[in-house]
Amino acid sequence: MTVDDGVRTLEIELASLAEDLTTPLWRECVLCFANRMIVQFGCDSTLRWARRWRTARAPQATALERRLGRLGAYCDCEIYTNAFDVTVETVRDPDTGAECWPEHVNGCDGVRAGSTQPCSLWAPRTSRPWW
Numbered sequence: 001m002t003v004d005d006g007v008r009t010l011e012i013e014l015a016s017l018a019e020d021l022t023t024p025l026w027r028e029c030v031l032c033f034a035n036r037m038i039v040q041f042g043c044d045s046t047l048r049w050a051r052r053w054r055t056a057r058a059p060q061a062t063a064l065e066r067r068l069g070r071l072g073a074y075c076d077c078e079i080y081t082n083a084f085d086v087t088v089e090t091v092r093d094p095d096t097g098a099e100c101w102p103e104h105v106n107g108c109d110g111v112r113a114g115s116t117q118p119c120s121l122w123a124p125r126t127s128r129p130w131w
């Protein structure tokens, strides 16, 4: 095996690792997934994580991005600043000062397969029904 082959193998492994990291967990709702992705990878000013969730979990829910846009969410981070808020008291990480889930929250509460509803950790900021 040459050095070149070694590099190529590494790149392929990294690519499949990235794929795993950005795949929604089983029954993870769109909001928990996008939130998790923004924390790790940031927002690129599009709804890429919401779209990625939809492609993986609810490909038939083609109106998802449009519905988010109606709530003022035109990119992933705007979902949280404009459209939805958490329903539990968050805590501050003592080291980084970052907003964190409290200890009793271990990730998404779970939703029915194919459902674009958020789990119980999220509530819309507006009283307008959007689903």
Ligand SMILES: [Zn+2]
Pocket (backbone or CB within 6 Å): 043, 044, 045, 046, 075, 076, 077, 078
């Ligand atoms: Zn954004």
Ligand SMILES: [Zn+2]
Pocket (backbone or CB within 6 Å): 028, 029, 030, 031, 032, 033, 107, 108, 109, 110, 118, 119, 120, 121
């Ligand atoms: Zn969730």
